[in-house]
Amino acid sequence: MSTLPPLAAIFLTHFDDIKGQSVIFYASLPNLPAETIEHATLPSGLHALDSDLVLFVHHDLPGAGVFRNRLSDESSRGRKMGTLGAVLANPAVPSDPFSLHDPLSALFDQLESLESSPFAPSTSTSPSNAVSILAKVWHDHRADSRPGSSTNVKGNGKEAVRGIRQLVDGRARPTEHPIAWMPSLLGILGPSIVPVYKAALSGQRIILYSTPPLLPLAAFAWCIWSMSLSPPSTPDAEPSKWIGNVGLMDLTELKKRKGGWIATTSDAIYKSHPAAYDMFIDLSSIPLSSSPPHGENTPTTPTPHIFSTYHQPNNVPVPITYSFSDLPLYRSLLLLTSSPPTVHAGVSKTGGWWLLAFELLERAWKLCMGVCDFAVGRAHLGDQGHLRLDEGEEDARLLDEDDEIISDLGGEEETDEDPEDEAIRRGKLILRQLHHNTYHLHSKLRDTIDARPRGETSRTAPLNQTEVRQLVGGKWPLGGLEGKGQFWKDIARVWGMTADIEEQDL
Structure with missing residues (x-):
């Protein structure tokens, strides 16, 4: 069975047909309040499914919750719906929460096997069986109890x-x-x-x-x-x-x-x-x-x-x-x-x-394609005199x-790795x-x-129309700078290669 990694928080949320969303259990590292965790982990439409995996970000940390929807006992009406989830500690990355499905499912199975419902009322003086189990799991897997685990909330x-x-x-x-x-x-x-x-x-x-x-x-x-x-x-x-x-x-x-x-x-x-x-x-x-x-x-x-x-x-x-x-x-x-x-x-x-x-x-x-474009006057010669298509028209080949x-890789040896x-x-x-x-x-x-040309601000100035035309290529879009031209301006700004006009005025 998969085990839980170092955690920044663990929780159990519940949806009641009358009372709505609530938090049954929540424990976390310092400075990680629950806030609206019950709403984030019980989103719209889940009532139509028996189970699902909800992935979210809580205080800039990635997390996941296993949602389950079960019929209530014969003595009660409605359904029992809730999410058992965890928030990963740094240095967790966005792909890590997807691997939480199996360990959280196994833990949910354990809670559902209890005589009382996992969502049974619980107090600090008289905790339910489910809350007692979750408190122990938190004690064993909290990040600050694991050697080498980071308790830094903000990741880079x-x-x-x-x-x-x-x-x-x-x-x-x-x-x-x-x-x-x-x-x-x-x-x-x-x-x-x-x-x-x-x-x-x-x-x-x-x-x-x-x-x-x-x-x-x-x-x-x-x-x-x-x-x-x-x-x-x-x-x-x-x-x-x-x-x-x-x-x-x-x-x-x-x-x-x-x-x-x-x-x-x-x-x-x-x-x-x-x-x-x-x-x-x-x-x-x-x-x-x-x-x-x-x-x-x-x-x-x-x-x-x-x-x-x-x-x-x-x-x-x-x-x-x-x-x-x-x-x-x-x-x-x-x-x-x-x-x-x-x-x-x-x-x-x-x-x-x-x-x-x-x-x-x-x-x-x-x-x-190059010969056809050259015949109709749309293609142009490359730096070494060879026919080529515009950059946007070139087929994106393998490197x-x-x-x-x-x-x-060099050598003829076969690896023993599984397919x-x-x-x-x-x-x-x-x-x-x-x-x-x-x-x-x-x-x-x-x-x-x-x-x-060399200059104090020339390297960071926004792309001008001549540069955009050069980047777009010979097939100038009918809408002017919209579309292809704007794309080049945007990636230049996002990649930090040019600055916004507002930034240059500062």
């Missing part, structure tokens, strides 16, 4: 970034991880995954909405958050945050929150508050499963509705979709998901023939030898390809800024 976020990089580099091989949902997210969003990826890169506030189950929704949010990582060479970047599930009680605070973030909700009222988000992804028409599909083929699903208020007058939501220039990157993601199991992110020793065929198809496609994404979970393997390949595309975006942006 570096552990989360480091964990993702180790994951996509192949240095981490987890058996359970939200990255397993990445192929499913790609299948649901289709080519629209590219504008969602760009929104995450540019530091937008993104909400995913659906009715429960909430576990897949939280995993999708983690996948989108992991796409937003800036290149390692941008120490001044403003990272987006994964903030888990939010409810009606969080609406006012969410509107005031600064910076980019990705959240989930089962409260449809958020859709009618466009000031609270920049992008709203409505997955309510998509049948979500509580476990990631492990097959290669994702079932056909309805098209999700995606709305954006970003740079829109009066925050009016407008539907968004992919553009033609997004298709090459999307096509490369599809090719990776159909790769054989011998192809891994960073740890492959075989699969070379598949990669060679991939490269040949890529180059043939680019040559054909070259100098900055490889899928590498052949990697197929969904995790494919998810890591998708994420690494997106990170590779981010690397090229940063490289092009850096070259443009480095070409500026």
Whole structure:
């Protein structure tokens, strides 16, 4: 049975048909009050399910709760609904709460096996059996009782970034991880995954909405958050945050929150508050499963509705979709998901023939498109006189030898490691390809800024129209600086490569 890691808090919340939400038990490290934990862990719509996993952030620390919905005894009416949860101590990262499902479920089983209900009344002088058990669990697993565990409430976020990089580099091989949902997210969003990826890169506030189950929704949010990582060479970047599930009680605070973030909700009222988000992804028409599909083929699903208020007058939501220039990157993601199991992110020793065929198809496609564009006067010559497409039109290929994404490690020895979970393997390949595309975006942006004349503020000044035109390429968008041009301005600001006009005036 899985054991609990060092904890910052543990709790049991209860929903009563008449009294509403309440806290049965809550214990935490100093300076971590319960606040509205009963509302955060009993969100709307859970009454329709027997069980679910609710993922959230409590005082900037990630947490998870196992929700259960049981019929009451014959002597009473209604149902017994509650959430048993835990908040992880630093250096926990957003992917860690997903592994709490098994130990919390086992502990919930123990509470439900008691003669009295886990939600029975309890007082400090006469604690219930469930409260007594939880108090002992807290005593054994509180972070300040574990050697080497940090009791610092505020994390710096570096552990989360480091964990993702180790994951996509192949240095981490987890058996359970939200990255397993990445192929499913790609299948649901289709080519629209590219504008969602760009929104995450540019530091937008993104909400995913659906009715429960909430576990897949939280995993999708983690996948989108992991796409937003800036290149390692941008120490001044403003990272987006994964903030888990939010409810009606969080609406006012969410509107005031600064910076980019990705959240989930089962409260449809958020859709009618466009000031609270920049992008709203409505997955309510998509049948979500509580476990990631492990097959290669994702079932056909309805098209999700995606709305954006970003740079829109009066925050009016407008539907968004992919553009033609997004298709090459999307096509490369599809090719990776159909790769054989011998192809891994960073740890492959075989699969070379598949990669060679991939490269040949890529180059043939680019040559054909380049000749056609040159014939109609839309293409231009590269730095060395070679035909090439615009950056946005180039098919996002696997990395070259100098900055490889899928590498052949030296030697012919076979490892004794167990085969990697197929969904995790494919998810890591998708994420690494997106990170590779981010690397090229940063490289092009850096070259443009480095070409500026020397001056006190020239390197940090916002992109001008000439630079934006150069970054966008020969196919200037009909809407002027909107769309593609604004995207370049946004990532330059978020990555700390340019400053806001207001900052320069200080």
